[in-house]
Amino acid sequence: MNMDRRQRFLLVVLLVLLPFGAWKVLKPWFGGIAGGGFAGLGRSTGGTASPWLDTEVVDLQLGSLEVAVHNYQPGRNIFRYPPKVVYRPPPPPPLPPPPPPPVVPVEVKPRPPEIDFSLLGVFGPEKRRIAVFTDEQDAILNVQENEVFKEHFILQKIDLKWVYVGFVDFPDEPPVQLEIGS
Known part of the structure; x- marks a missing residue:
């Protein structure tokens, strides 16, 4: 073709x-x-009329033509970041108060006995000195060095003006220094 x-x-x-x-x-x-x-136009035998000619004309409502004013609420700005939110964890709950310290009973230490005598004087040679004491009952005691007297006291050292008296039952206690006349 x-x-x-x-x-x-x-x-x-x-x-x-x-x-x-x-x-x-x-x-x-x-x-x-x-x-x-x-x-x-012309004769009609009951046929359908034109859809353009049968349309009803409606009055114009001017109120529907007015554009409603919308308040534009801007949303997220894609060119700016929101302020950075700093996450702070909640503070930890307060710690319970510590338990009270256990009550330790204070150990009551026995005390050394009271000194109820006074030194009257010292005499004798240097190697064998003797200390003379008097007590509340006016009894006179002659004691040499390292000798126990009145069941609780020991004469540890004798000097010319004073003596050192220790305690038999309390060997850890420091000796007491007694002067003549005290």
């Missing part, structure tokens, strides 16, 4: 199909197959 024949064939097909397409599109305008005339 050459080009002229082909074009003629397509033109014939187009001319045959064109009236059917136009009839399909314009059918509501002409009022259907039974008649009614062009654009609904």
Whole structure:
């Protein structure tokens, strides 16, 4: 088939199909197959009227034409970051008060006995000195160095002006220094 024949064939097909397409599109305008005339004019046998001519005209409501003013609430700005939120953990609950320290009973240490005597004097040679004491009952006691007297006291050292008296029952206690006349 050459080009002229082909074009003629397509033109014939187009001319045959064109009236059917136009009839399909314009059918509501002409009022259907039974008649009614062009654009609904002429006689009508109960066919359908044109949809464009049967439309009802409604009064214009001017209030519906006004555009409502909207308050624009801007949302997130994609060009700015929000302020950085610093997360602070809640403070830890307060610690319970520590239990009171256990009551340790204070150990009552026995005390050394009271010294109820006084030194009257010292006499004798240097290697064998003797200290002379008197007590509340006016008894006189002659005691040498390292000798126990009155069951609780020991004479530890004798000097010319004083003596050192220790305690037999309390060896850890420091000796008491007594001067002559005290």
